[in-house]
Amino acid sequence: MNPGVVYNAGSETIAKDRISARGDATCTELINRGTYAEAMTAIEIALTGDTTSVMTSKNDTLIYTRSGTATLEIKDSDGIHSQEMTAGSAALIKSGGSFTWLMGQNLRALEVSVPDISGPFARKQSSPTQSYNRFVEQGLADKSGATSNREFEVLFDATNGSAHATMFVGFIPPSGAPAHYHLYDEICHIVKGGGELHVGDTIQELAPGSTFIVAPRLLHALVNNRDEDLCLLGIFRPQGSPAAAYYPDGKPAPGYIES
CATH class of the missing domain: 2.60.120.10 (Jelly Rolls)
Structure with a gap:
């Protein structure tokens, strides 16, 4: 890993x-x-x-x-x-x-x-x-908002049987994205579209099938530099809200309210 x-x-x-x-x-x-x-x-x-x-x-x-x-x-x-x-x-x-x-x-x-x-x-x-x-x-549940005009649809979490992780699909419009981090660890898989993953000074291209894991507190940014939405599958644990993200200064990202 x-x-x-x-x-x-x-x-x-x-x-x-x-x-x-x-x-x-x-x-x-x-x-x-x-x-x-x-x-x-x-x-x-x-x-x-x-x-x-x-x-x-x-x-x-x-x-x-x-x-x-x-x-x-x-x-x-x-x-x-x-x-x-x-x-x-x-x-x-x-x-x-x-x-x-x-x-x-x-x-x-x-x-x-x-x-x-x-x-x-x-x-x-x-x-x-x-x-x-x-x-x-996918497509049967309501979408929810996250940061930077992004939306997500939860497929599995504790409400329908997944005790250990949340699976969701995120929809990222053409945009840049500031570095952020999560408190959970997450596997990400590109379903449709493309863009870039920024980790520190390293930039990697993303295309359908691209897969990576984000460890807790790893600063990263997903950038959609295409003319279509970037569709991303995420599986993270512990289960919770896909909107749970923080900026490098520790402030919650817009759209996420700590419970």
Whole structure:
């Protein structure tokens, strides 16, 4: 895990030992544990066909479909549940369940593993949940405002079953962005559009599929220098508001009120 470093499936920055097969799928490990305990990890899956089953042991798995289609089958204590996943579809598989991709057609999806309460760090960050929705679709929930005329839509949090992390899609209009930081750690994945990630004096290009992790208090800026919205998927823990951001002087960013 290298905070602030951008990875793309198929790029030269990905070591060969981070690429593996799962049935007909090619799986690229974009964010790994590195030397961290209880770390979130992220895999991009590229699939035409079927995969073998994955058991979620000691972690929840949050999934987002960037493009293509496939049927996602989830097995848990309540039985077997399946749904056709298309662009914007998301899913939550709780620890102890399993999932399988079937009939994939040019699927590109991100699978994020979030450690469960079997570890002490996760236990301190877990939240009580209200219900459990295995599948959700982007575009059905209301958008909320964040900084710099940005908006976000929450897909998963404690209200629909995710005790350990929030998954959201952020919409960033063409703009510059001041450096800011969060108190949570977050995996970011570019869904649509592009721009730049600024970390200190380092500037990295962003395009669909670009993925990076932001550690707590890492100063960074996302800049959309295109003529279209930059659409970003974020998964952060502990679960909470995507608007929770601070400027370098410690002041809350506009649009966020500390509770």
